[in-house]
Amino acid sequence: MPRLDAAGAFLVTGGTAALVLALVRTESYGWTSSTTLLTLAVAVALLATFVVVELRVRGPLLRLGLLAHRPVLSANLFSLLMSSGQFAAFYFTSLYLQQVLGYGPTATGLAFLPFCVGIVAGSLAAPRAVARFGSSATLVAGGVLGAAGFAWFALTVAVGSSFVGSVLGPSLVASVGIGMCFVPLGTQATAGVAAPEMGMASGLLNSFRQIGGSLGLAVLVTIAAHASGSASGGTSGEARNSGTGVALDRTALVDGQSAAFWAASALLVVASLAVAALGMRSRGAGPDGTRTTTASLPTGAMAAGADATAVQIQAQARAQAQAQALARARARARDLDQT
Structure with missing residues:
Protein backbone atom coordinates (compact mmCIF):
# COMPACT_ATOMS: atom_id res chain seq x y z
CA MET A 1 0.00 0.00 0.00
CA PRO A 2 1.54 3.38 -1.00
CA ARG A 3 2.48 5.68 1.86
CA LEU A 4 1.17 9.24 2.10
CA ASP A 5 3.80 11.86 1.33
CA ALA A 6 3.01 13.82 4.49
CA ALA A 7 6.19 15.90 4.32
CA GLY A 8 5.45 17.01 0.78
CA ALA A 9 1.84 17.87 1.64
CA PHE A 10 2.93 19.93 4.64
CA LEU A 11 5.65 21.78 2.72
CA VAL A 12 3.58 22.70 -0.34
CA THR A 13 0.61 23.77 1.80
CA GLY A 14 2.75 25.87 4.11
CA GLY A 15 4.73 27.40 1.26
CA THR A 16 1.64 28.35 -0.72
CA ALA A 17 -0.09 29.77 2.35
CA ALA A 18 2.97 31.87 3.19
CA LEU A 19 3.18 33.16 -0.37
CA VAL A 20 -0.49 34.21 -0.40
CA LEU A 21 -0.13 35.81 3.03
CA ALA A 22 2.88 37.82 1.90
CA LEU A 23 1.06 39.12 -1.17
CA VAL A 24 -2.15 39.96 0.70
CA ARG A 25 -0.30 41.98 3.35
CA THR A 26 1.62 44.13 0.89
CA GLU A 27 -1.26 46.63 0.97
CA SER A 28 -0.61 47.20 4.68
CA TYR A 29 3.15 46.67 4.97
CA GLY A 30 4.48 47.44 1.49
CA TRP A 31 6.63 45.32 -0.80
CA THR A 32 9.96 46.30 0.75
CA SER A 33 9.00 45.93 4.41
CA SER A 34 10.80 43.41 6.56
CA THR A 35 7.51 41.62 7.27
CA THR A 36 6.77 41.08 3.57
CA LEU A 37 10.33 40.08 2.71
CA LEU A 38 10.54 37.65 5.63
CA THR A 39 7.23 36.00 4.73
CA LEU A 40 8.30 35.69 1.09
CA ALA A 41 11.59 34.14 2.20
CA VAL A 42 9.73 31.56 4.28
CA ALA A 43 7.48 30.75 1.31
CA VAL A 44 10.45 30.30 -1.03
CA ALA A 45 12.28 28.12 1.51
CA LEU A 46 9.28 25.84 2.06
CA LEU A 47 8.57 25.46 -1.67
CA ALA A 48 12.24 24.81 -2.46
CA THR A 49 12.34 22.14 0.25
CA PHE A 50 9.18 20.63 -1.25
CA VAL A 51 10.97 20.26 -4.61
CA VAL A 52 13.94 18.55 -2.93
CA VAL A 53 11.68 16.17 -1.00
CA GLU A 54 9.65 15.24 -4.10
CA LEU A 55 12.84 14.40 -5.98
CA ARG A 56 14.00 12.01 -3.26
CA VAL A 57 10.90 10.40 -1.76
CA ARG A 58 9.84 7.00 -3.11
CA GLY A 59 6.12 7.82 -3.48
CA PRO A 60 6.02 11.57 -4.18
CA LEU A 61 2.90 13.66 -3.85
CA LEU A 62 3.87 15.15 -7.22
CA ARG A 63 6.26 13.56 -9.68
CA LEU A 64 8.01 16.67 -10.97
CA GLY A 65 8.81 15.01 -14.28
CA LEU A 66 5.11 15.24 -15.09
CA LEU A 67 5.55 18.98 -15.67
CA ALA A 68 8.24 18.29 -18.26
CA HIS A 69 5.48 17.12 -20.61
CA ARG A 70 4.48 20.23 -22.57
CA PRO A 71 0.71 19.63 -22.77
CA VAL A 72 0.56 19.09 -19.01
CA LEU A 73 2.72 22.14 -18.35
CA SER A 74 0.74 24.38 -20.70
CA ALA A 75 -2.61 23.28 -19.22
CA ASN A 76 -1.51 23.95 -15.65
CA LEU A 77 0.12 27.26 -16.52
CA PHE A 78 -3.04 28.33 -18.34
CA SER A 79 -5.20 27.23 -15.40
CA LEU A 80 -3.02 29.18 -12.97
CA LEU A 81 -3.22 32.41 -14.96
CA MET A 82 -6.87 32.08 -15.97
CA SER A 83 -8.07 31.44 -12.43
CA SER A 84 -5.93 34.36 -11.23
CA GLY A 85 -7.85 36.71 -13.49
CA GLN A 86 -11.25 35.00 -13.27
CA PHE A 87 -11.59 34.86 -9.47
CA ALA A 88 -10.39 38.43 -9.08
CA ALA A 89 -12.79 39.60 -11.80
CA PHE A 90 -15.71 38.05 -9.89
CA TYR A 91 -14.62 39.94 -6.78
CA PHE A 92 -14.26 43.31 -8.48
CA THR A 93 -17.50 42.93 -10.45
CA SER A 94 -19.32 42.34 -7.17
CA LEU A 95 -17.71 45.43 -5.65
CA TYR A 96 -18.59 47.53 -8.69
CA LEU A 97 -22.23 46.45 -8.61
CA GLN A 98 -22.64 47.16 -4.90
CA GLN A 99 -20.34 50.10 -4.18
CA VAL A 100 -20.66 52.02 -7.45
CA LEU A 101 -24.00 51.06 -8.98
CA GLY A 102 -25.66 50.69 -5.56
CA TYR A 103 -27.03 47.15 -6.00
CA GLY A 104 -28.12 45.10 -2.99
CA PRO A 105 -26.92 41.54 -2.32
CA THR A 106 -29.85 39.88 -4.12
CA ALA A 107 -29.63 42.14 -7.17
CA THR A 108 -25.88 41.57 -7.32
CA GLY A 109 -26.40 37.81 -7.33
CA LEU A 110 -28.96 38.08 -10.12
CA ALA A 111 -26.59 40.29 -12.11
CA PHE A 112 -24.18 37.34 -12.32
CA LEU A 113 -26.74 35.16 -14.12
CA PRO A 114 -25.61 36.27 -17.62
CA PHE A 115 -22.10 35.15 -16.70
CA CYS A 116 -23.47 31.72 -15.75
CA VAL A 117 -25.32 31.49 -19.06
CA GLY A 118 -22.14 32.35 -20.94
CA ILE A 119 -20.16 29.70 -19.05
CA VAL A 120 -22.71 27.05 -20.02
CA ALA A 121 -22.73 28.20 -23.66
CA GLY A 122 -18.93 28.14 -23.86
CA SER A 123 -18.75 24.71 -22.22
CA LEU A 124 -21.28 23.30 -24.72
CA ALA A 125 -19.35 24.71 -27.67
CA ALA A 126 -15.96 23.50 -26.41
CA PRO A 127 -16.20 19.76 -27.32
CA ARG A 128 -16.93 20.53 -30.97
CA ALA A 129 -14.13 23.09 -31.07
CA VAL A 130 -11.68 20.60 -29.55
CA ALA A 131 -12.70 17.89 -32.02
CA ARG A 132 -12.22 20.24 -34.97
CA PHE A 133 -9.30 22.46 -33.97
CA GLY A 134 -7.59 20.68 -31.05
CA SER A 135 -7.34 21.49 -27.36
CA SER A 136 -4.49 24.02 -27.66
CA ALA A 137 -6.26 26.10 -30.30
CA THR A 138 -9.50 26.04 -28.29
CA LEU A 139 -7.66 27.18 -25.18
CA VAL A 140 -6.05 30.06 -27.06
CA ALA A 141 -9.37 31.12 -28.57
CA GLY A 142 -11.15 30.94 -25.21
CA GLY A 143 -8.36 32.85 -23.48
CA VAL A 144 -8.37 35.63 -26.06
CA LEU A 145 -12.17 35.92 -25.84
CA GLY A 146 -12.02 36.04 -22.03
CA ALA A 147 -9.28 38.68 -22.19
CA ALA A 148 -11.45 40.75 -24.53
CA GLY A 149 -14.33 40.56 -22.08
CA PHE A 150 -12.19 41.72 -19.16
CA ALA A 151 -10.75 44.54 -21.27
CA TRP A 152 -14.31 45.58 -22.11
CA PHE A 153 -15.03 45.68 -18.37
CA ALA A 154 -11.99 47.92 -17.84
CA LEU A 155 -13.10 50.32 -20.55
CA THR A 156 -16.75 50.67 -19.50
CA VAL A 157 -16.81 50.68 -15.68
CA ALA A 158 -17.68 54.21 -14.61
CA VAL A 159 -19.56 56.03 -11.87
CA GLY A 160 -22.41 57.08 -14.16
CA SER A 161 -22.71 53.82 -16.08
CA SER A 162 -25.36 51.08 -15.82
CA PHE A 163 -25.68 47.30 -15.78
CA VAL A 164 -26.44 47.12 -19.49
CA GLY A 165 -23.70 49.58 -20.39
CA SER A 166 -20.84 48.20 -18.34
CA VAL A 167 -21.65 44.68 -17.09
CA LEU A 168 -23.97 42.72 -19.38
CA GLY A 169 -21.91 42.72 -22.59
CA PRO A 170 -18.51 42.16 -20.96
CA SER A 171 -19.97 39.37 -18.78
CA LEU A 172 -21.28 37.47 -21.80
CA VAL A 173 -18.06 37.80 -23.80
CA ALA A 174 -15.75 36.89 -20.91
CA SER A 175 -17.91 34.01 -19.70
CA VAL A 176 -18.19 32.36 -23.12
CA GLY A 177 -14.41 32.52 -23.47
CA ILE A 178 -13.78 31.08 -20.00
CA GLY A 179 -16.42 28.39 -20.52
CA MET A 180 -14.65 27.29 -23.69
CA CYS A 181 -11.50 26.60 -21.67
CA PHE A 182 -12.79 24.05 -19.15
CA VAL A 183 -13.08 21.04 -21.48
CA PRO A 184 -9.72 21.47 -23.28
CA LEU A 185 -8.01 22.11 -19.94
CA GLY A 186 -8.97 18.64 -18.71
CA THR A 187 -8.00 17.09 -22.02
CA GLN A 188 -4.65 18.86 -22.18
CA ALA A 189 -3.75 18.24 -18.55
CA THR A 190 -4.02 14.46 -18.95
CA ALA A 191 -2.78 14.13 -22.56
CA GLY A 192 -0.21 11.34 -22.80
CA VAL A 193 -0.23 10.71 -19.03
CA ALA A 194 0.05 7.07 -17.94
CA ALA A 195 -3.07 5.57 -16.35
CA PRO A 196 -1.56 5.25 -12.83
CA GLU A 197 -0.75 9.00 -12.86
CA MET A 198 -4.12 10.26 -14.12
CA GLY A 199 -5.21 11.09 -10.58
CA MET A 200 -1.99 12.97 -9.94
CA ALA A 201 -2.40 14.97 -13.15
CA SER A 202 -6.02 15.85 -12.34
CA GLY A 203 -5.13 16.86 -8.79
CA LEU A 204 -2.29 18.99 -10.11
CA LEU A 205 -4.69 20.88 -12.38
CA ASN A 206 -7.13 21.53 -9.52
CA SER A 207 -4.28 22.66 -7.27
CA PHE A 208 -3.00 25.13 -9.85
CA ARG A 209 -6.53 26.47 -10.27
CA GLN A 210 -6.98 27.07 -6.54
CA ILE A 211 -3.50 28.50 -6.08
CA GLY A 212 -3.99 30.79 -9.05
CA GLY A 213 -7.25 32.10 -7.63
CA SER A 214 -5.63 32.90 -4.29
CA LEU A 215 -2.51 34.51 -5.74
CA GLY A 216 -4.42 36.41 -8.42
CA LEU A 217 -6.87 37.91 -5.99
CA ALA A 218 -4.05 38.98 -3.67
CA VAL A 219 -2.06 40.61 -6.48
CA LEU A 220 -5.01 42.30 -8.19
CA VAL A 221 -6.35 43.67 -4.90
CA THR A 222 -2.94 45.24 -4.35
CA ILE A 223 -3.02 46.73 -7.87
CA ALA A 224 -6.54 48.08 -7.35
CA ALA A 225 -5.67 49.55 -3.96
CA HIS A 226 -2.63 51.30 -5.41
CA ALA A 227 -4.64 52.73 -8.32
CA SER A 228 -7.47 53.84 -6.00
CA GLY A 229 -5.01 55.45 -3.60
CA SER A 230 -3.33 57.35 -6.40
CA ALA A 231 -6.68 58.62 -7.67
CA SER A 232 -7.93 59.77 -4.25
CA GLY A 233 -4.62 60.96 -2.82
CA GLY A 234 -5.50 64.65 -3.13
CA THR A 235 -8.95 64.47 -1.57
CA SER A 236 -9.19 66.43 1.69
CA GLY A 237 -11.22 65.40 4.72
CA GLU A 238 -13.75 68.19 4.22
CA ALA A 239 -14.28 67.20 0.60
CA ARG A 240 -14.85 63.58 1.57
CA ASN A 241 -17.61 64.62 3.94
CA SER A 242 -19.37 66.51 1.15
CA GLY A 243 -21.11 65.27 -1.99
CA THR A 244 -17.99 66.05 -3.98
CA GLY A 245 -15.94 63.83 -1.70
CA VAL A 246 -18.31 60.90 -2.17
CA ALA A 247 -18.07 61.28 -5.94
CA LEU A 248 -14.29 61.41 -5.71
CA ASP A 249 -14.22 58.25 -3.58
CA ARG A 250 -16.43 56.40 -6.03
CA THR A 251 -14.25 57.58 -8.89
CA ALA A 252 -11.20 56.27 -7.05
CA LEU A 253 -12.92 52.90 -6.58
CA VAL A 254 -13.70 52.71 -10.29
CA ASP A 255 -10.11 53.58 -11.16
CA GLY A 256 -8.88 50.73 -9.00
CA GLN A 257 -11.42 48.29 -10.41
CA SER A 258 -10.54 49.28 -13.97
CA ALA A 259 -6.85 48.67 -13.26
CA ALA A 260 -7.70 45.23 -11.84
CA PHE A 261 -9.73 44.32 -14.94
CA TRP A 262 -6.84 45.39 -17.18
CA ALA A 263 -4.54 43.14 -15.14
CA ALA A 264 -6.99 40.22 -15.42
CA SER A 265 -7.13 40.72 -19.19
CA ALA A 266 -3.33 40.76 -19.37
CA LEU A 267 -3.15 37.49 -17.42
CA LEU A 268 -5.39 35.75 -19.94
CA VAL A 269 -3.38 37.15 -22.84
CA VAL A 270 -0.18 35.78 -21.30
CA ALA A 271 -1.89 32.42 -20.69
CA SER A 272 -2.97 32.22 -24.34
CA LEU A 273 0.51 33.11 -25.57
CA ALA A 274 2.05 30.48 -23.31
CA VAL A 275 -0.26 27.75 -24.62
CA ALA A 276 0.37 28.82 -28.21
CA ALA A 277 4.15 28.76 -27.70
CA LEU A 278 4.21 25.42 -25.88
CA GLY A 279 1.70 23.87 -28.29
CA MET A 280 3.90 24.63 -31.28
CA ARG A 281 6.78 22.80 -29.61
CA SER A 282 4.81 19.94 -28.06
CA ARG A 283 6.01 17.29 -30.52
CA GLY A 284 8.16 14.84 -28.64
CA ALA A 285 8.19 12.45 -25.74
CA GLY A 286 5.42 12.09 -23.24
CA PRO A 287 5.88 12.13 -19.49
CA ASP A 288 6.88 8.47 -19.48
CA GLY A 289 9.48 8.86 -22.23
CA THR A 290 7.33 7.61 -25.10
CA ARG A 291 6.18 9.64 -28.08
CA THR A 292 2.54 10.56 -27.63
CA THR A 293 1.77 13.27 -30.17
CA THR A 294 -0.03 12.51 -33.44
CA ALA A 295 0.16 16.00 -34.90
CA SER A 296 2.81 14.98 -37.43
CA LEU A 297 1.03 11.85 -38.65
CA PRO A 298 -0.86 11.83 -41.96
CA THR A 299 -4.62 11.94 -41.74
Whole structure:
Protein backbone atom coordinates (compact mmCIF):
# COMPACT_ATOMS: atom_id res chain seq x y z
CA MET A 1 0.00 0.00 0.00
CA PRO A 2 1.54 3.38 -1.00
CA ARG A 3 2.48 5.68 1.86
CA LEU A 4 1.17 9.24 2.10
CA ASP A 5 3.80 11.86 1.33
CA ALA A 6 3.01 13.82 4.49
CA ALA A 7 6.19 15.90 4.32
CA GLY A 8 5.45 17.01 0.78
CA ALA A 9 1.84 17.87 1.64
CA PHE A 10 2.93 19.93 4.64
CA LEU A 11 5.65 21.78 2.72
CA VAL A 12 3.58 22.70 -0.34
CA THR A 13 0.61 23.77 1.80
CA GLY A 14 2.75 25.87 4.11
CA GLY A 15 4.73 27.40 1.26
CA THR A 16 1.64 28.35 -0.72
CA ALA A 17 -0.09 29.77 2.35
CA ALA A 18 2.97 31.87 3.19
CA LEU A 19 3.18 33.16 -0.37
CA VAL A 20 -0.49 34.21 -0.40
CA LEU A 21 -0.13 35.81 3.03
CA ALA A 22 2.88 37.82 1.90
CA LEU A 23 1.06 39.12 -1.17
CA VAL A 24 -2.15 39.96 0.70
CA ARG A 25 -0.30 41.98 3.35
CA THR A 26 1.62 44.13 0.89
CA GLU A 27 -1.26 46.63 0.97
CA SER A 28 -0.61 47.20 4.68
CA TYR A 29 3.15 46.67 4.97
CA GLY A 30 4.48 47.44 1.49
CA TRP A 31 6.63 45.32 -0.80
CA THR A 32 9.96 46.30 0.75
CA SER A 33 9.00 45.93 4.41
CA SER A 34 10.80 43.41 6.56
CA THR A 35 7.51 41.62 7.27
CA THR A 36 6.77 41.08 3.57
CA LEU A 37 10.33 40.08 2.71
CA LEU A 38 10.54 37.65 5.63
CA THR A 39 7.23 36.00 4.73
CA LEU A 40 8.30 35.69 1.09
CA ALA A 41 11.59 34.14 2.20
CA VAL A 42 9.73 31.56 4.28
CA ALA A 43 7.48 30.75 1.31
CA VAL A 44 10.45 30.30 -1.03
CA ALA A 45 12.28 28.12 1.51
CA LEU A 46 9.28 25.84 2.06
CA LEU A 47 8.57 25.46 -1.67
CA ALA A 48 12.24 24.81 -2.46
CA THR A 49 12.34 22.14 0.25
CA PHE A 50 9.18 20.63 -1.25
CA VAL A 51 10.97 20.26 -4.61
CA VAL A 52 13.94 18.55 -2.93
CA VAL A 53 11.68 16.17 -1.00
CA GLU A 54 9.65 15.24 -4.10
CA LEU A 55 12.84 14.40 -5.98
CA ARG A 56 14.00 12.01 -3.26
CA VAL A 57 10.90 10.40 -1.76
CA ARG A 58 9.84 7.00 -3.11
CA GLY A 59 6.12 7.82 -3.48
CA PRO A 60 6.02 11.57 -4.18
CA LEU A 61 2.90 13.66 -3.85
CA LEU A 62 3.87 15.15 -7.22
CA ARG A 63 6.26 13.56 -9.68
CA LEU A 64 8.01 16.67 -10.97
CA GLY A 65 8.81 15.01 -14.28
CA LEU A 66 5.11 15.24 -15.09
CA LEU A 67 5.55 18.98 -15.67
CA ALA A 68 8.24 18.29 -18.26
CA HIS A 69 5.48 17.12 -20.61
CA ARG A 70 4.48 20.23 -22.57
CA PRO A 71 0.71 19.63 -22.77
CA VAL A 72 0.56 19.09 -19.01
CA LEU A 73 2.72 22.14 -18.35
CA SER A 74 0.74 24.38 -20.70
CA ALA A 75 -2.61 23.28 -19.22
CA ASN A 76 -1.51 23.95 -15.65
CA LEU A 77 0.12 27.26 -16.52
CA PHE A 78 -3.04 28.33 -18.34
CA SER A 79 -5.20 27.23 -15.40
CA LEU A 80 -3.02 29.18 -12.97
CA LEU A 81 -3.22 32.41 -14.96
CA MET A 82 -6.87 32.08 -15.97
CA SER A 83 -8.07 31.44 -12.43
CA SER A 84 -5.93 34.36 -11.23
CA GLY A 85 -7.85 36.71 -13.49
CA GLN A 86 -11.25 35.00 -13.27
CA PHE A 87 -11.59 34.86 -9.47
CA ALA A 88 -10.39 38.43 -9.08
CA ALA A 89 -12.79 39.60 -11.80
CA PHE A 90 -15.71 38.05 -9.89
CA TYR A 91 -14.62 39.94 -6.78
CA PHE A 92 -14.26 43.31 -8.48
CA THR A 93 -17.50 42.93 -10.45
CA SER A 94 -19.32 42.34 -7.17
CA LEU A 95 -17.71 45.43 -5.65
CA TYR A 96 -18.59 47.53 -8.69
CA LEU A 97 -22.23 46.45 -8.61
CA GLN A 98 -22.64 47.16 -4.90
CA GLN A 99 -20.34 50.10 -4.18
CA VAL A 100 -20.66 52.02 -7.45
CA LEU A 101 -24.00 51.06 -8.98
CA GLY A 102 -25.66 50.69 -5.56
CA TYR A 103 -27.03 47.15 -6.00
CA GLY A 104 -28.12 45.10 -2.99
CA PRO A 105 -26.92 41.54 -2.32
CA THR A 106 -29.85 39.88 -4.12
CA ALA A 107 -29.63 42.14 -7.17
CA THR A 108 -25.88 41.57 -7.32
CA GLY A 109 -26.40 37.81 -7.33
CA LEU A 110 -28.96 38.08 -10.12
CA ALA A 111 -26.59 40.29 -12.11
CA PHE A 112 -24.18 37.34 -12.32
CA LEU A 113 -26.74 35.16 -14.12
CA PRO A 114 -25.61 36.27 -17.62
CA PHE A 115 -22.10 35.15 -16.70
CA CYS A 116 -23.47 31.72 -15.75
CA VAL A 117 -25.32 31.49 -19.06
CA GLY A 118 -22.14 32.35 -20.94
CA ILE A 119 -20.16 29.70 -19.05
CA VAL A 120 -22.71 27.05 -20.02
CA ALA A 121 -22.73 28.20 -23.66
CA GLY A 122 -18.93 28.14 -23.86
CA SER A 123 -18.75 24.71 -22.22
CA LEU A 124 -21.28 23.30 -24.72
CA ALA A 125 -19.35 24.71 -27.67
CA ALA A 126 -15.96 23.50 -26.41
CA PRO A 127 -16.20 19.76 -27.32
CA ARG A 128 -16.93 20.53 -30.97
CA ALA A 129 -14.13 23.09 -31.07
CA VAL A 130 -11.68 20.60 -29.55
CA ALA A 131 -12.70 17.89 -32.02
CA ARG A 132 -12.22 20.24 -34.97
CA PHE A 133 -9.30 22.46 -33.97
CA GLY A 134 -7.59 20.68 -31.05
CA SER A 135 -7.34 21.49 -27.36
CA SER A 136 -4.49 24.02 -27.66
CA ALA A 137 -6.26 26.10 -30.30
CA THR A 138 -9.50 26.04 -28.29
CA LEU A 139 -7.66 27.18 -25.18
CA VAL A 140 -6.05 30.06 -27.06
CA ALA A 141 -9.37 31.12 -28.57
CA GLY A 142 -11.15 30.94 -25.21
CA GLY A 143 -8.36 32.85 -23.48
CA VAL A 144 -8.37 35.63 -26.06
CA LEU A 145 -12.17 35.92 -25.84
CA GLY A 146 -12.02 36.04 -22.03
CA ALA A 147 -9.28 38.68 -22.19
CA ALA A 148 -11.45 40.75 -24.53
CA GLY A 149 -14.33 40.56 -22.08
CA PHE A 150 -12.19 41.72 -19.16
CA ALA A 151 -10.75 44.54 -21.27
CA TRP A 152 -14.31 45.58 -22.11
CA PHE A 153 -15.03 45.68 -18.37
CA ALA A 154 -11.99 47.92 -17.84
CA LEU A 155 -13.10 50.32 -20.55
CA THR A 156 -16.75 50.67 -19.50
CA VAL A 157 -16.81 50.68 -15.68
CA ALA A 158 -17.68 54.21 -14.61
CA VAL A 159 -19.56 56.03 -11.87
CA GLY A 160 -22.41 57.08 -14.16
CA SER A 161 -22.71 53.82 -16.08
CA SER A 162 -25.36 51.08 -15.82
CA PHE A 163 -25.68 47.30 -15.78
CA VAL A 164 -26.44 47.12 -19.49
CA GLY A 165 -23.70 49.58 -20.39
CA SER A 166 -20.84 48.20 -18.34
CA VAL A 167 -21.65 44.68 -17.09
CA LEU A 168 -23.97 42.72 -19.38
CA GLY A 169 -21.91 42.72 -22.59
CA PRO A 170 -18.51 42.16 -20.96
CA SER A 171 -19.97 39.37 -18.78
CA LEU A 172 -21.28 37.47 -21.80
CA VAL A 173 -18.06 37.80 -23.80
CA ALA A 174 -15.75 36.89 -20.91
CA SER A 175 -17.91 34.01 -19.70
CA VAL A 176 -18.19 32.36 -23.12
CA GLY A 177 -14.41 32.52 -23.47
CA ILE A 178 -13.78 31.08 -20.00
CA GLY A 179 -16.42 28.39 -20.52
CA MET A 180 -14.65 27.29 -23.69
CA CYS A 181 -11.50 26.60 -21.67
CA PHE A 182 -12.79 24.05 -19.15
CA VAL A 183 -13.08 21.04 -21.48
CA PRO A 184 -9.72 21.47 -23.28
CA LEU A 185 -8.01 22.11 -19.94
CA GLY A 186 -8.97 18.64 -18.71
CA THR A 187 -8.00 17.09 -22.02
CA GLN A 188 -4.65 18.86 -22.18
CA ALA A 189 -3.75 18.24 -18.55
CA THR A 190 -4.02 14.46 -18.95
CA ALA A 191 -2.78 14.13 -22.56
CA GLY A 192 -0.21 11.34 -22.80
CA VAL A 193 -0.23 10.71 -19.03
CA ALA A 194 0.05 7.07 -17.94
CA ALA A 195 -3.07 5.57 -16.35
CA PRO A 196 -1.56 5.25 -12.83
CA GLU A 197 -0.75 9.00 -12.86
CA MET A 198 -4.12 10.26 -14.12
CA GLY A 199 -5.21 11.09 -10.58
CA MET A 200 -1.99 12.97 -9.94
CA ALA A 201 -2.40 14.97 -13.15
CA SER A 202 -6.02 15.85 -12.34
CA GLY A 203 -5.13 16.86 -8.79
CA LEU A 204 -2.29 18.99 -10.11
CA LEU A 205 -4.69 20.88 -12.38
CA ASN A 206 -7.13 21.53 -9.52
CA SER A 207 -4.28 22.66 -7.27
CA PHE A 208 -3.00 25.13 -9.85
CA ARG A 209 -6.53 26.47 -10.27
CA GLN A 210 -6.98 27.07 -6.54
CA ILE A 211 -3.50 28.50 -6.08
CA GLY A 212 -3.99 30.79 -9.05
CA GLY A 213 -7.25 32.10 -7.63
CA SER A 214 -5.63 32.90 -4.29
CA LEU A 215 -2.51 34.51 -5.74
CA GLY A 216 -4.42 36.41 -8.42
CA LEU A 217 -6.87 37.91 -5.99
CA ALA A 218 -4.05 38.98 -3.67
CA VAL A 219 -2.06 40.61 -6.48
CA LEU A 220 -5.01 42.30 -8.19
CA VAL A 221 -6.35 43.67 -4.90
CA THR A 222 -2.94 45.24 -4.35
CA ILE A 223 -3.02 46.73 -7.87
CA ALA A 224 -6.54 48.08 -7.35
CA ALA A 225 -5.67 49.55 -3.96
CA HIS A 226 -2.63 51.30 -5.41
CA ALA A 227 -4.64 52.73 -8.32
CA SER A 228 -7.47 53.84 -6.00
CA GLY A 229 -5.01 55.45 -3.60
CA SER A 230 -3.33 57.35 -6.40
CA ALA A 231 -6.68 58.62 -7.67
CA SER A 232 -7.93 59.77 -4.25
CA GLY A 233 -4.62 60.96 -2.82
CA GLY A 234 -5.50 64.65 -3.13
CA THR A 235 -8.95 64.47 -1.57
CA SER A 236 -9.19 66.43 1.69
CA GLY A 237 -11.22 65.40 4.72
CA GLU A 238 -13.75 68.19 4.22
CA ALA A 239 -14.28 67.20 0.60
CA ARG A 240 -14.85 63.58 1.57
CA ASN A 241 -17.61 64.62 3.94
CA SER A 242 -19.37 66.51 1.15
CA GLY A 243 -21.11 65.27 -1.99
CA THR A 244 -17.99 66.05 -3.98
CA GLY A 245 -15.94 63.83 -1.70
CA VAL A 246 -18.31 60.90 -2.17
CA ALA A 247 -18.07 61.28 -5.94
CA LEU A 248 -14.29 61.41 -5.71
CA ASP A 249 -14.22 58.25 -3.58
CA ARG A 250 -16.43 56.40 -6.03
CA THR A 251 -14.25 57.58 -8.89
CA ALA A 252 -11.20 56.27 -7.05
CA LEU A 253 -12.92 52.90 -6.58
CA VAL A 254 -13.70 52.71 -10.29
CA ASP A 255 -10.11 53.58 -11.16
CA GLY A 256 -8.88 50.73 -9.00
CA GLN A 257 -11.42 48.29 -10.41
CA SER A 258 -10.54 49.28 -13.97
CA ALA A 259 -6.85 48.67 -13.26
CA ALA A 260 -7.70 45.23 -11.84
CA PHE A 261 -9.73 44.32 -14.94
CA TRP A 262 -6.84 45.39 -17.18
CA ALA A 263 -4.54 43.14 -15.14
CA ALA A 264 -6.99 40.22 -15.42
CA SER A 265 -7.13 40.72 -19.19
CA ALA A 266 -3.33 40.76 -19.37
CA LEU A 267 -3.15 37.49 -17.42
CA LEU A 268 -5.39 35.75 -19.94
CA VAL A 269 -3.38 37.15 -22.84
CA VAL A 270 -0.18 35.78 -21.30
CA ALA A 271 -1.89 32.42 -20.69
CA SER A 272 -2.97 32.22 -24.34
CA LEU A 273 0.51 33.11 -25.57
CA ALA A 274 2.05 30.48 -23.31
CA VAL A 275 -0.26 27.75 -24.62
CA ALA A 276 0.37 28.82 -28.21
CA ALA A 277 4.15 28.76 -27.70
CA LEU A 278 4.21 25.42 -25.88
CA GLY A 279 1.70 23.87 -28.29
CA MET A 280 3.90 24.63 -31.28
CA ARG A 281 6.78 22.80 -29.61
CA SER A 282 4.81 19.94 -28.06
CA ARG A 283 6.01 17.29 -30.52
CA GLY A 284 8.16 14.84 -28.64
CA ALA A 285 8.19 12.45 -25.74
CA GLY A 286 5.42 12.09 -23.24
CA PRO A 287 5.88 12.13 -19.49
CA ASP A 288 6.88 8.47 -19.48
CA GLY A 289 9.48 8.86 -22.23
CA THR A 290 7.33 7.61 -25.10
CA ARG A 291 6.18 9.64 -28.08
CA THR A 292 2.54 10.56 -27.63
CA THR A 293 1.77 13.27 -30.17
CA THR A 294 -0.03 12.51 -33.44
CA ALA A 295 0.16 16.00 -34.90
CA SER A 296 2.81 14.98 -37.43
CA LEU A 297 1.03 11.85 -38.65
CA PRO A 298 -0.86 11.83 -41.96
CA THR A 299 -4.62 11.94 -41.74
CA GLY A 300 -4.93 8.44 -43.18
CA ALA A 301 -2.58 7.00 -40.57
CA MET A 302 -4.52 8.59 -37.72
CA ALA A 303 -7.81 7.31 -39.18
CA ALA A 304 -6.38 3.82 -39.53
CA GLY A 305 -5.19 3.92 -35.95
CA ALA A 306 -8.61 5.01 -34.76
CA ASP A 307 -10.28 2.19 -36.75
CA ALA A 308 -7.87 -0.36 -35.30
CA THR A 309 -8.58 0.85 -31.79
CA ALA A 310 -12.34 0.63 -32.38
CA VAL A 311 -12.00 -2.94 -33.68
CA GLN A 312 -9.92 -3.90 -30.66
CA ILE A 313 -12.48 -2.43 -28.26
CA GLN A 314 -15.32 -4.30 -30.00
CA ALA A 315 -13.36 -7.57 -29.85
CA GLN A 316 -12.72 -7.10 -26.15
CA ALA A 317 -16.40 -6.39 -25.54
CA ARG A 318 -17.43 -9.57 -27.41
CA ALA A 319 -14.91 -11.65 -25.48
CA GLN A 320 -16.17 -10.22 -22.19
CA ALA A 321 -19.79 -10.95 -23.14
CA GLN A 322 -18.89 -14.53 -24.08
CA ALA A 323 -17.07 -15.03 -20.78
CA GLN A 324 -20.07 -13.73 -18.83
CA ALA A 325 -22.45 -16.01 -20.77
CA LEU A 326 -20.19 -19.02 -20.08
CA ALA A 327 -20.08 -18.14 -16.36
CA ARG A 328 -23.89 -17.96 -16.21
CA ALA A 329 -24.19 -21.32 -17.99
CA ARG A 330 -21.81 -22.95 -15.52
CA ALA A 331 -23.75 -21.44 -12.60
CA ARG A 332 -27.03 -22.87 -13.95
CA ALA A 333 -25.37 -26.26 -14.41
CA ARG A 334 -24.21 -26.25 -10.78
CA ASP A 335 -27.73 -25.36 -9.61
CA LEU A 336 -29.17 -28.27 -11.60
CA ASP A 337 -26.62 -30.71 -10.13
CA GLN A 338 -27.48 -29.57 -6.60
CA THR A 339 -31.20 -30.08 -7.16
